Amino acid sequence: MTSHTISAATAGTWMLGDLRVNRIGFGAMRLTGSAAFHQGTPSDRGQAIGVLRRAVELGVNHIDTAAFYFSRVRSANELINSALAPYADDLVIVTKVGPARDASGEWVTSARPDQLRGQVEENLRQLGRDHLDLVNLRVMGQNSISEHFGALAQLRDAGLVRHLGISGARPKHLAQAQEIAPVVCVQNRYSLDAPGGDEMLRACAAHGIAFVPFFSIAGKGRESGAVRAEHDQVRAVARAHGVSPAQVRLAWILQQGSHVLAIPGTGKPDHLVDNVAAGALRLTEEELQLLNSIGHSAS
Template sequence: MNTWRLGDVTVNRLGFGAMRITANPDRSVAIAVLRRAVELGVDHLDTAAFYASGPRYANELIREALAPYPEGLTITTKVGPGTDPERGFYNATTAGELRAQVETNLRQLGVDSLDVVNLRITGDGSLAERFGWLAELRSEGLIKQLGVSNVRLDHVEEALAVAPVVCVQNSYAVDRRGAEDAIIRYCADRAIAYVPFGSITGAVDSPAVTTIAAAHDATPVQIRLAWTLHHSANILAIPGTGTVRHLEENLAAADIHLTPDDLAALG
């Protein structure tokens, strides 16, 4: 796997998203997936305190599987959305709520400082005040680096005016691009990692994807991931899965070399 800088650390460009590991009621399956991911060279995990299914929390599974954490492993989490026993799912709007979410991540992961925290926003409002609150927690040492998620380009600019941004995490796929290419270029020019979520799910594979998959003896998911990695050097993919077999298939996409004709066919 080739690499890219995630702020002050270097990580392999094909990482792992932990959202789906809570789905299986058998905890041993999630533990096996996480341990196998690290064995295969994954050094960038994406998670969140609100990734949960019933009593199974992704952060706690990560801690059980991998703590004490191997040197060089970067765990990225996100705040903004959260869960509360009384309110249910909510979006943090105060400094106290964001601090509480950060502290929940610290407790669940069993660490004193979070490697990277993304502020995930909803709606069209400014993020400057909330990002400033996280910057204060960074100054306190609870967070090492900051990123943003589910944002427009003007949000990225707004955040950069407050504190350094090491990554932007948005929805992006070969067949679902929107205005994201401009954000990817903006980030690449500033050595900011772009971390797409949803790049392998939620769409019907086009004839181009299925044809190219057959030509490479690969699955459509592998072609989607290979395209994502080919598209821009600053992209860090974080495909998630709940099985070791699919994990190994996903990581094998790093070895697929798409031809210029393939890339042209995929747009």
């Protein structure tokens, strides 16, 4: 594939409520550092801003971020604001609330329902927006999210938030949220190596809700990135198409359903181009079965 000519629109589109986005988006977490949040060394600021602008040029109109994506010297929201404001009308910026970090970067107790407004307002301030397009409530081990999601629904009614979603959630959490307000997306960990989210994948399809996997390339490496030796099956499919293993992983994710959106993150311009190009890669049924055997045999 000629990666440099491929637009994010090639992967198709999906509606987040009344907002149409291309199914290949961009996750901003890695812009703040090479590893998890305040660990690692951030990429060059100019390069990070360049990656964001190039993403939009390539047709990306769905960017995932959070106020707690920051390192000692970088804030994902501030980078997005610097790179992309004033924002294009069709650009959808998705944030999440719930987790909390102090100024040194250490995790503190997750937000109470009455603290969620402060987190929403912090995202608004950092991004320079008067409302947030979509806010995901990150589930932090609660059995019930009704009180937290109800607090966000009030902010939606007040006009601070346009649409709501949930993250790190189980089917019971989706049912609880839907009793309170419409849910337009579920953002969960899901990848070739972590197929345990199939139940939520199917539930979202049944309800017409976007399913947005995170760590879809990193797999077991999670925030630290891809740390494993790549599976033979992935390498074989990559060789057959003349693409990278990461592109195969993204293509597999996108072929799990038309409601599935990918938000791969990177601070490197060449990786960005490759990620967007993965939206044009179509895997055969035989290749999908070969790749699915990874998940079925994974512990």
